[in-house]
Amino acid sequence: MIRLAIFTADDYTWAFPAWKRTVSQLCKRFEVVGLYVFPDQLGKLKGAGITFWYWRVFGFWNFFIFGLYAIKTRFKQFCFGAITWRQLADKHGLTLHTASTPNDPAVAQWIKDNKIDVVIITVGQVLKKEIINAPRLGIINKHAAMLPSCRGLFPFFWAHAHNQPIGVTFHQVEEKIDSGKVLVQKEYARNQSMLRFYMQVFHDFPALATLAVERLVSDNYQKPRPDISASYYGLPTRADVKKNNCSIVKWSDLFYEVRRD
Numbered sequence: 001m002i003r004l005a006i007f008t009a010d011d012y013t014w015a016f017p018a019w020k021r022t023v024s025q026l027c028k029r030f031e032v033v034g035l036y037v038f039p040d041q042l043g044k045l046k047g048a049g050i051t052f053w054y055w056r057v058f059g060f061w062n063f064f065i066f067g068l069y070a071i072k073t074r075f076k077q078f079c080f081g082a083i084t085w086r087q088l089a090d091k092h093g094l095t096l097h098t099a100s101t102p103n104d105p106a107v108a109q110w111i112k113d114n115k116i117d118v119v120i121i122t123v124g125q126v127l128k129k130e131i132i133n134a135p136r137l138g139i140i141n142k143h144a145a146m147l148p149s150c151r152g153l154f155p156f157f158w159a160h161a162h163n164q165p166i167g168v169t170f171h172q173v174e175e176k177i178d179s180g181k182v183l184v185q186k187e188y189a190r191n192q193s194m195l196r197f198y199m200q201v202f203h204d205f206p207a208l209a210t211l212a213v214e215r216l217v218s219d220n221y222q223k224p225r226p227d228i229s230a231s232y233y234g235l236p237t238r239a240d241v242k243k244n245n246c247s248i249v250k251w252s253d254l255f256y257e258v259r260r261d
Contacts, residue, residue, distance in 0.1 A: 001031045002217055005111065005135070006094075007102055007121040009040040010085070012077065013070045014202055015122045020082060022206040023092050030213065033114055034095040037085050038102055041124030043153055043235050057238050058248050065249040069195060072254065101125055108134040118213055121173070132173055138180075139173040140212050144201055146185060147171060148230035151178035156194045158233040161244040165228060166190050168201045170212035172221075177232070181221045183212040193247040196256060203258040 004026060008015045019035075026032050042050045055063045082088040089096035099107050102125055111119065111134035119139045121127075132139055145155030146167040152158075159166050167187040172180035186208060188200055215221065241248070 002117045002137075002213070003115055004030045004032045004213065005034050005036065005114070005116045005119045006032065007036045007038065007119055007123050007139075008085075009123050010037050011040050011122075013073050014198065016085070016088070017073060017077065018122070018202045018205040020077075020088055022209055023088065023094075025206050025210050026213070027092055029210065030118075032092065032094060033116060034097060034110075035085065035089045036097045036099065036102070036107065036110075038099060038123055038125065043124075053235070057236060057241055059238075059241075062248045065251065065254065066195070068254055069249075102131050103128045105130065107131060111135050118216060120209055120213065126177060127173055127175075129175055132175060137216055140170055140183065140209070140216060141173050141178070141180070142201075142205065142209070143169050143171065143178050144198065145169060145178075146187060146225065146228055147178055147182060148224055149228045151230070151232040153233065153235050155233070156197050157236050157240075157244070157246055158231070160190065160194075160246040161240070162231070164231070165225075166197065168204070168208065170208055172216060182224050183215045183221060184208050185222060185224070193250045193253055195249040195253045199253070199256065199258055 006019060006023070008019060023032060039046060040050065042053065045053055054066060077083045082091055086096055097110065102123055108131045117136045119135045121139055121141050127139065143155065145159055146165040147169040149164045150158045156166065165187050166189070167185060169182055170184040171178070171182050174180040186204060188197060
């Protein structure tokens with residue numbers, strides 16, 4: 001049976017609820033061995049630097065709604081089942097590990113020692129060659145854009161700003177950022193806020209992540225759309241946000257729930 005490992009940022013707003021719904025699906029099809037949790041990172045920003053960046057770039061009102069959404073998400077976790085990474089790992093019989101970076105040589109050695117075939121990641125760090133080559137079949141990453149467009153950071157914002165398709169891609173990780181072979185892509189409507197877009201993406205995360213693993217195992221890749229051109233962007237600035245007519249968050253997003261299939 002294919003042996004999997006999960007690498008995630010220590011993020012309880014997006015990553016934790018997504019993995020909480022995904023692990024049970026993966027366990028039905030594969031042998032999920034372990035869960036590695038790393039500090040959250042946004043480009044070179046860490047910890048309070050990420051919070052301050054959101055405030056400075058998106059402004060008080062957007063920051064305030066983001067904060068309320070994070071509180072709402074955490075409250076729902078307290079009401080329903082596992083509320084920590086430890087509890088999630090114990091529920092599914094996974095070993096739980098932490099490290100300061102996925103590029104720690106001990107992490108690559110753990111992958112080799114445990115004969116991991118596939119690693120699925122939701123981390124902010126850029127992976128180096130040693131960790132990329134550690135699993136037998138490869139590493140799968142989720143990127144919230146229709147690759148090869150909008151590689152890099154905050155892809156929804158840049159896709160909207162440059163009139164590119166809005167979507168998500170699961171791809172095999174290579175050394176060049178967001179450049180690996182495409183496994184799964186899904187396009188979404190443009191007429192929604194960034195917050196609501198990510199709600200849609202993480203709602204679909206369990207099904208898309210599972211499909212991505214199945215396709216990697218079977219060496220079944222997807223050709224990117226020929227009408228999409230390659231591009232790369234970094235973090236937007238406050239000036240970028242003011243210049244581009246991109247909806248970041250809406251008050252109504254706090255009351256929106258993605259319809260369950």
